Amino acid sequence: MSTDPRRQVPRTDTLLADGQIVPAVERLGRLLVKDAIRTVQERIRAGALPPVDAVPAVLAELPATAAALRPVLNATGVLVHTNLGRAPLSVAAVAAVAAAAGTTDVELDLGTGRRGPRGEAALAALRAAVPAAEAAIVVNNCAAALALVATALGQGRELVIARGELVEIGDGFRIPELLESTGARLREVGTTNRVTVEDYTRALGPDTGAVLKVHPSNFVVRGFTREVPVGGLAAALAGTGVPLVADIGSGLPGPHSALPGEPDLQTTLADGADLVLASGDKLLGGPQAGLVLGRADLVQRLRRHALYRALRVDKTTLAALEATLRGPLPPVRRMLVADVAELRARAATLAARLVAAGVDAAAVDSAARVGGGGAPEHPLASAAVSLPEEHAARLRAGSPPVVGYVEAGRTLLDLRSVLPEDDEALATAVLAAVAG
Template sequence: MINDTRSLYSQLPSVDKLLHQADISSLVDSYGQTFIAEHLRKLQEEARIHIREKNDLPQWHNNWACALKAQIKNQQSHAIKPVFNLTGTVLHTNLGRALIAESAIDAVSQVMRSPATLEYSLDGASRGHRDRAVADLLCELTGAEDACIVNNNAAAVLLMLATVAPQKEVVVSRGELVEIGGAFRIPDVMIQAGCSLKEVGTTNRTHLKDYRNAINENTGLLMKVHTSNYAIQGFTAEVEGKELAALGKENNIPTAIDLGSGSMTDLSLLGLPAEPMPHDYLQQGIDLVTFSGDKLLGGPQAGIILGKKSWIEAIQRHPLKRALRVDKMTLAALNATLRLYQQPEKMAIEIPTLRLLTRPQAEIHDMAQRLLPHFQAYYGENYTIKISTCASQIGSGSLPIESLPSVAITFEAKEGKGSQLDALATHWR
């Protein structure tokens, strides 16, 4: 048995010998010798393990080039790839959320290709602040005194809490203790920020008196959280922003709201269900507002904090800010996206998220009719294919109970429904 095993090991070619095989040397031309040699060593190790466990050579031992190509393909399959979004959800978190505008793509391309004024002021020929240009634009669009940009909204909430209420209580309605994807929970974020949660009210009803009764000498913040990924309906009550702001001022306690998705425009004017806007809460007197850049805003992933200048300056000075700051590409994309909001007549056309959300059902139906003959010609032998009306979701925790009238091309397997549909899904992937 030992001799047999040794014989099997001896049949494994050396890396050098493999590199000189014609079908492998062509791969060296494409990927480089270091890359190919490393993958060949991995295959050798797989072969040794197979011999040790099975006392036999692997099936591919006579075709190392084929095994090598399969290994490379498998490695590259883990990279981020462009796909078609056929989920019926416009802002799909797992598919990257918002598509950004062409002007934002151009802006990113420009700053990627050359040095940029990330932290440099051409006017003063001196060091500047990387958030400044985007912050000024956000202030213009929302009426905020100042703004801060970090890498996502979870970071925005964490940084805001760590700055405003360290070692203090944060008062939040029980019905607003949200959890979003990835088990991100508001109470857990508070712990990481060094705050303690003081929940008030009940799941379905919270009143101003509940907040008032919770205030004590250790209260650091009165907070609302917009339940953007679920809705409580029926016998409900919640505290309005202006009420909370007034209570905060009365007791010299800051107030904040986490909007989550955060729309920069009145969606009802575009024929969509209304969603709270940052400037509404700022006008009501709320001190700080946080929201995402890659949801309803339609920009890159970012967390945005708007509010009182004194608080924003304190947030900018917090040590966590440097750890959570965004790069020049994010700032360039966000700046270009926000500039489109200065042109209300164009934003629903130029910003892909708004364009997709406002797309008429008739237009989607026309596209389905153009595609249908092609699908029927290619897949008609095994599937009954037709056009159906359906409802699409907005997604990414935005307007959870609302849907958009849409159109689908449906496939029904003529035989073996489960296996046929699985085969179709595999084919498309």
């Protein structure tokens, strides 16, 4: 009889019935656990693992959740990092999502027992955050908001827009192609670098559906340039019946001292825009969403359009948005106002801890960014921990993964994009990654 331990591979059904593995089946589902078991069985057959260690090896192989997405520590210094999911949700928003995950009163008036307005509490919170708005709706992202506006106001008609605002918004998607896909015709005015009020007014006619103003958030044109601000356009359009729609992108609710050049929802509407569009998961700090605020009659026109049904958000997004607006300052806006002296102190503390453990580390000054296409010319003074360049890949392979950036032959972990309460997790992850 062979004594080869590889012939003693535990059976799949035996492992599935093990008392330590059964809770994992209940938590993750049978398929994911069976995948982990097969991986461990192959290791045993290859002689890389003793059969007696099968159960702990299976438990170690299991993912934390049934989804493939993994939590990541963002030490890039980019506060709104598109590749890392943009704005992290606040504790209040996470709790609201969990509460809304089950059966909710999203479209039920509990007092009357009849159908109620969908997401009214979230929309009320949005209007309270932007008092200049008469009404608001929420769709699944800002591009969807622009598509809805173009369809409802411009289908078969002309949308007037400056040539310098026909921008690419990321991943190859371009504003003119998005607008034309709705059936609207674009009436380009001005030149790449200059546009005047007269350019806009000369383009108006019986086929004009709206005038669009798109904030070119991820680039800046310098030199011989000219644009027409929202206030100037609103004054020129007064009495024409042509709505002015402003897509400001990043979604600041109001003016922010750290970003003096960044447009915000309240000011844009107060300056005369009829509708303003923005993202919910950038500087607002909430879930992915497209926000549309402004004149009640126009918002209602969008709400009653057939396309709105295809673009509306689910109950968890509404819950997260409301909690973001009503709850404590969300992480992105906490990061935005972080004190530089405190960032330096945190970097010094973390670097000293790593040095004491034998790691080549140092605290250095750095420059963080808003990201997500916002405020490209406003670097944020910050502080980082500097490590050898080769640690970047090890950190990304860790648990949790840590994503920094490489500059001048060193890996930098910028602390402006890391909340103070995550410093301990960051230190532990770095020490584990450096240890190999």
